Amino acid sequence: MADPHRNRAAVVVNPIKRTEVDLRSLVTKVCLDEGWDEPLWLETKVEDPGQGMTREALEAGVDLVIAAGGDGTVRCVSEVLAGTDTPLGLLPLGTGNLLARNLDIDINDPQAAVLDALNGTERRIDVVHIHVDHAQDSHVFLVMAGLGFDAAIMGDTRDDLKDKVGWLAYVDAGIRNLPGKPARTKLRIDGKKPFYRRVRSVMGGNCGKIMGGLEIFPGARLDDGLLDIMTVAPRGKLGWLGVAAGLLRRGKGRDPSLEYFRCESAEIQTLLPQEIEIDGDTLGQGTHLLLRVQPRSLRIRMPYGKKDPAVLSQTEP
Structure with missing residues (x-):
């Protein structure tokens, strides 16, 4: 009792x-x-x-x-x-x-x-609502969601390999999915005029860091009320090297392999169905995503101590 x-x-x-x-x-x-x-x-x-x-x-x-x-x-x-x-x-x-x-x-x-x-100390962080293929009900994510290459990696990662080598299993899946064609994609940021790209992947991030401390969404914060969008468009035979270099430069530079946008909402549409994932869970294929931030709507507990300003805007409790 x-x-x-x-x-x-x-x-x-x-x-x-x-x-x-x-x-x-x-x-x-x-x-x-x-x-x-x-x-x-x-x-x-x-x-x-x-x-x-x-x-x-x-x-x-x-x-x-x-x-x-x-x-x-x-x-x-x-x-x-x-x-x-x-x-x-x-x-x-x-x-x-x-x-x-x-x-x-x-x-x-x-x-x-x-x-x-x-x-632990308690903060309020953003969540991002995502509607797939114009569905009325939404999912939420806290870390990141993606359409295309990154989602294909999640769907193709072997569970038995994850048990043996942990996150390196994602590297194995990534290498196997490197070949592929870019998809013609329409993007609309904060309801503004749409624009088009030919990309292998579009990702939305609520925070920036992944395994190994790599920051793929530079400056993304969990409590800033904003969503970070990244498009991945490798060019030519050595295109993925340009993508890797752009990630290591944390988005600084003019290489069109990577583009970043910061917004409160984003709409992504492809002509052909693409794989979709949210926080590592695959949702199958779709052609349309609508993402909207719900600012500081989740109370969460975490260790005491000063927080990395690359993670939270409010670094003090």
Whole structure:
């Protein structure tokens, strides 16, 4: 029986994520040691990757929802928490864990991550709503979404290789998907006059860093109310070298292989269907994306300490 005088967390956990410790026992012990009640434990399912469990947690009146899984689980939990007063905590269990990496949450120490979720500083960050092929209902993402090459990588990454070598499995998929033709793409930024590009990929970012500390969206911040758009258009046989050089220069330069735009909304349309991904989850193929920022609509817990200004605009709590 929950004690009405103590705070209580719910843990929305992806049960297929392997851990070396008994995660439920660890989280329960940390909660009790910190003066919280025993947590509500909710496991995701194939047919419900987290939204239903998060609604159940809110109905139970918990004080915090901890997403225990990869970026996909975090995204599904955030889809329900955005716009509410209930904060999100992260217990990273995935391969990428990109949001946790951007927020300096320990991806290798579950106890430290839970402590930060219970007691860390709290900020408000943006979420981005994305409508696919004019659908009325939207998904949300916190890190990035993409159409084209990057989505093909996500869809073609081998799960068995991820278990063996972690994020290097994405490199393997990237190399295998380098060949391909650019797609004629129409873009409209903040409702202005549309323009056209022939690109291999269009990506939208809410924060900038990926594995290895590489910043692919220079200056992107989680709480600035803005979305960063990047187009990738390699030219010729050595085109991908130009893309790589542009990324290493953090977008500085005039190479047309990479273009950046900053906006509150973006519309992307292709003539032929392209692969689509959001926060690492593939959504199949589509021809139209509409992205809109919902500024500072998600409360999130993170470690105390000064935050990297490349991640958050408000570097003090």
